Amino acid sequence: MCGIVGLHLRDPSLYPRLGQLLTGMLCEMSERGADSAGVAVYGDPVWSPPGHATVTVLGPVDDLAIDEATIISLGATHVVHAPMPVDALLAAVRSQLPGALIAGFGEELTVLKDVGHPRALAAGWGLDHAQGWQGVGHTRMATESAVTPSGAHPYAVGPDQCLVHNGSFANHATIRRHLKARGVVFDSENDTEVGARFVAQQIADGRDVESALKDLCAQFDGFYTLLVSNRDSFAVVRDAIACKPAVIAETDAWVAMASEYRALVGLPGIEKARIFEPEPERIYAWTR
Template sequence: MCGIVGLHLRNPDLYPRLGELLAGMLGEMQDRGADSAGVAVYGDPKWAPPGRGCVCLLEVVATAEDAAAAVSEALGTPVSARLIDETLVLTADTDAETLLAAARGVFPQALVAGFGRDITVLKGVGAPRDLAQRWDLAAASGWQGVGHTRMATESAVTPSGAHPFAVGPEQCLVHNGSFSNHAGIRRELRASGVHFDSENDTEVGARFVAAQLAAGRDVETALKELCATFDGFYTLLVSNRDSFAVVRDAIACKPAVIAETDDWVAMASEYRALAHLPGVSDARIWEPEPEVVYAWTR
């Protein structure tokens, strides 16, 4: 049992409240998973300044100042760094893939939590409400956020096993459930050159979707292919900087609810995570149908 939350804002007047609203949603899902938690925030100008590549790393043994100096030297251009709890957030006036390559060269053992434009991914072990406070999530702004509270079943309680899994540029996947055939799919992906950071079944789904998107498929096609390939029980939320999509397995035994207004689209494992959203009393609210991909784009 885990908790999923996601919020896609349509009304720019709400952008300053993204973190506040997302933190409330995450906290309501704490009793569905208090082992660890994570968020992906799209559009916060403090964490990921517009026009700059952003890379989020875990398990880096260095101060922000030392990390910035080392990666700046490797990259050949100035790099800014800040520590948000245990996540090192690097930004530079270059594309994220180039920045990521330089950061990996300096910190080869680091765990890449996420990378891209306009995205910040924070993950940690502990109670979700405590983590949200340490991140100062309520002060974040932006147009989209995704969160997850984890009750570990498939792998150890570590930052590498926490969601979101953000393995492609600006991409993010969170998962409630269990893939039963992930080991075989992992072997196939590894044979094709895909690297894995954990033994978590969710990472297999994230790497699969990332490979589909890299091959030129859109998110709806990628998720339909996932439904045809993966066995098990799951509710998934997949996002990039411009889209937000939800799908459930053929039996749809893992809970999910979607709410939509003119100002926002939101989903969560349970309605109580949506109850504080502005205008929710006037929202269209429904339970997603099995194997139907629901997608929204900026």
């Protein structure tokens, strides 16, 4: 049992409140998963300044020395940004910290995740001060792998893209072997990482997000609710049985998704929102 939350803001006047709203949503899902948590934030001017690439590192960064780079340390999570292309910053971090876990990378994306109670982690990150136009969060109750930072969600394995998951993939080991045969490298034993890397590989092959998720539904067995975010989109899909809970709310100012309605009640204008449960295997997507 895990908790998923996501918020896609349409009204720029709400951008300064993204972190505050996301914190409230995430903490409401603490009872669905109290062993670890993570968030992905798009567009924060401190963590991901315009014109900078951002890489989030889990683990020590004492040996990291990159010209013009800024390191923001938030407990075990370190946000590194620099005015250079994403590929260049990512290569430099990997070269200098070969054993480090890369939690996320991109031009607008910052990923923070760790072991601990969601409320404590959100407070330690200062999540309520974050700004931006989109955020995704996950609280975890580990069932498929160990309680470690590498096992926490989100899984952000492509540039400015991430995935969170509630449920279980039954045939993830088989798909993992197929992806490894294509040269895909994994950071954990978590089944969710297999789904994330499958979607990322599909996008790298030229597919759009909706097509990638259709392929995932066709190839993955199990039960799941997925929320996939990119630098310009926000998408939700459930398996054919749809046994994992999910609710979507939409207004002119925002679109939000959560595992339970109670995570949405603090959003401005919720009383006027169109609220519905996503249908099985139907892909819901919103573009910036």
